[in-house]
Amino acid sequence: MGLLRFVVDSEEILKDWPEVYHGYLAGPDGRIFPSRMEVEGNVLGCRRNTSESGKFHIAWPVAGHGRLLLCTGSLPERQEPYVLALELARGKIVQLRDQASQWELSGLRIPVNYYDLLKQAQAHFRQAVLEDDLSRMCELASQAIVSACDAAKELGQAYSRQALASRQQRYPHLPAILGIELEHAAPHENWSLITSPFNSACLRLDWKEVEPQEGDYSWELTDQQLEWCESRKMVVRAGPLLDFGPGGLPGWLAPWEHDPFNLQSFICDFIETAMLRYQGRVRLWEIATRFNTGGALKLPEDQRLALLARVLDIARQVDEESQLILRVDQPWGDYMAKGQHRLSPIQTVDALVRSGVGLSGANLEIAVGYQPASTQHRDLLDFSRLIDLWGGLGIPLHVTLSCPSAGIADLETTTETGVDPRLWKNGPSESEQADWATQIMQLLIAKPAVVGVTWKHLNDATPHSLPHSGLWDAQSQPKEIFQRLKKLNS
Structure with missing residues (x-):
């Protein structure tokens, strides 16, 4: 068993820091180790099954930014605990300088304000290193983190602006489709507003709702939504057809949980039925979601991986021309720290790409600001590196985003999230919500690997899985994010 220990300023900060128990270690290559957090006084311990050097990741309160996931540099084990704030500051400054150097070599014009903020971060860090008093050292290191995160935001926004401007010189419109996942309801007059910011729509084809009882199909809602989209010449994506998350598959499949042959037969039959019904009208199929995190049955x-490969093979036989994509839950793979999964999300998709089953792309779902299971809050540089990493697979990327606009109870939420x-x-x-969405969307659209960005939910007035995630509020009135997205696509 390996153990890395970190000291914080005092025990007081641990009282309102539940994220401390979600810290984890990752190798220099990004591989996440199964990790377990321990707290004793003002000392944090992170255990894993190897003694290799690793980067410690943890959500840290950063003034002006919220609780961002930060990481240290690669640290070896030692008897003396590391000062956590100091190592997080060191890790952020190194990441910042490396990214700026890479982008500058590729032609990015680095803003002057970035250099000023970087100098501030480095000055605070130098003072912290020379300080003997732990409290003062942590204070200076925290100031270094704030300046470094300010610089990262400045750098990320500069990249987004310049890279997007470069892409728009080659494309008369946005270089990626901007989509909305439609609510599970019949089209109504308010939907006419959708076509202003969005040129694409995702039709939910939840197996539980389409076939609530074996052999009893209900296609009316999907038929109406598809006709509405076609009449407005929107790019249509349908799915996910399968949800491998907890409770994601129809309840009537439960008796076949331990019968892989019959389970596969039922699943493939539904895939074939759905795709044949809309063949020629839907060209982009989202076959499955949460296949990497699992939980269903x-x-x-x-x-799951073998079943998914078979499903993709069947889908390709049904429609050789359509694009088949998979939705990837928590694409950074934070859940790997629990030790319940062997393959990281990118390894899972890479295995399917290499198997030759006809996978056309991946849809990275990033839901920030929820609990218990969601993606941790990260800055623009982390988003950029994520897309660059997944872009290495050589397949088109879609990204589905969501975050909340309020913290009060949401009566229309259908989950315990x-x-x-x-x-x-x-x-x-x-x-x-509007600030986060527009900043992230601008960055994503600027990335050549990204062909589409979708917002997860339309309307808080109708049942939805993530609280307060809609573009319209509980009275079906547009939120600020809706107005901002209209400007983004203007």
């Missing part, structure tokens, strides 16, 4: 990881108000600098609000 307690299917083991290897069985709640809002984590601590992640945002001023708590969840419409303005915070």
